[in-house]
Amino acid sequence: MANSRYGEFGIKAVFFDFMGTCLDWHTSIVTAFPTALSEKEKSDLALEWRQAFFDAIRSRPLGETPEDIDITHTRVLNEVLARPANTGISQRFHQADDGDETKAVKQAVQAWHQMDSWPDVRAGLERIRAECGCEIFVLANGTTRLQLDLVRSSRLNFDMLFSSQLLGVSKPTLAVYHKAMTLVGIEDPGQAVMVAAHAYDLRAARQAGLKTVYIQRWTDDLDETDQQRLHRENDGSVLANFDGLADTIKRL
Structure with missing residues (x-):
């Protein structure tokens, strides 16, 4: 029974x-990206980042101890921005008035914690x-x-x-x-x-x-x-x- x-x-x-x-997730991430990027660039970069994240997850040995997802997101975003095809985007992404070139990455990673x-x-x-x-x-x-x-x-x-x-x-x-x-x-x-x-x-x-x-x-x-x-x-x-x-x- x-x-x-x-x-x-x-x-x-x-x-x-x-x-x-x-x-x-897409709206949250696009909103968090620097305004120096166009809306299309933001959307394309967000989708590329997401796909690269899953590629990284699937490449790990099964049963491996989970890595903190903020660390994974940070590493993968930096890898995506370092791709030759993204050179122009990367330069504008890292621009900061206060000289902190890591600020935009930190802001983007934190955006994964706030979604509708x-x-x-x-x-x-x-x-x-x-x-x-x-x-x-x-x-x-x-x-x-x-x-x-x-x-x-x-x-x-x-x-x-x-x-x-x-x-x-x-x-x-x-x-x-x-x-x-x-x-x-x-x-x-x-x-x-x-x-x-x-x-x-x-x-x-x-x-x-x-x-x-x-x-x-x-x-x-x-x-x-x-x-x-x-x-x-x-x-x-x-x-x-x-x-x-x-x-x-x-x-x-």
Whole structure:
């Protein structure tokens, strides 16, 4: 017999990736970039930085101790700015009236701690709580401090925040999914769902036995262009936003 705290559906827990999936990181980062850059330059640089961040994450050995995400963001941004194609942007990016050439980088890195949610997220989460009876969690790479700052700035409400720092391992290592499920009392991975805008995350979650829902955000997964593969890997659960997420979870 199913635990009475859950609804009539088979899913007991829904884990969410945070930045990109739930949060509009792009607006926050573009706003934090120096005014010496054009709006297009800011947007392109933000997208390049984000892609380079994921390239760095995926290149790490599985099971490696998580690095502080602020350190990763700082290193990756400096690497992106050092690319020959970004020489002109880099020169203007580092300009500062007080001579502190690191100020703009620090300001950009700090912007990852202050974000609004995508317009569809809050209502989508409320529908899941009301109609599916699931508990909802953040399961994302990063520090606990980062996640605390982001739930405050986005005003989103979750039952628990699981950071890679807290769990001691980063996605896409399978242990991160198993540890999160164990901590919330999920013995059958088929009773849990991972929701993300990142295919690499969902591929690992499926290996760990979770069901998956892919959210397509224009800011993320710029290298994932095979729509048929995304639909196939997620059993057709590919959504443009959170509007139909509760209905999708009911069908899983």
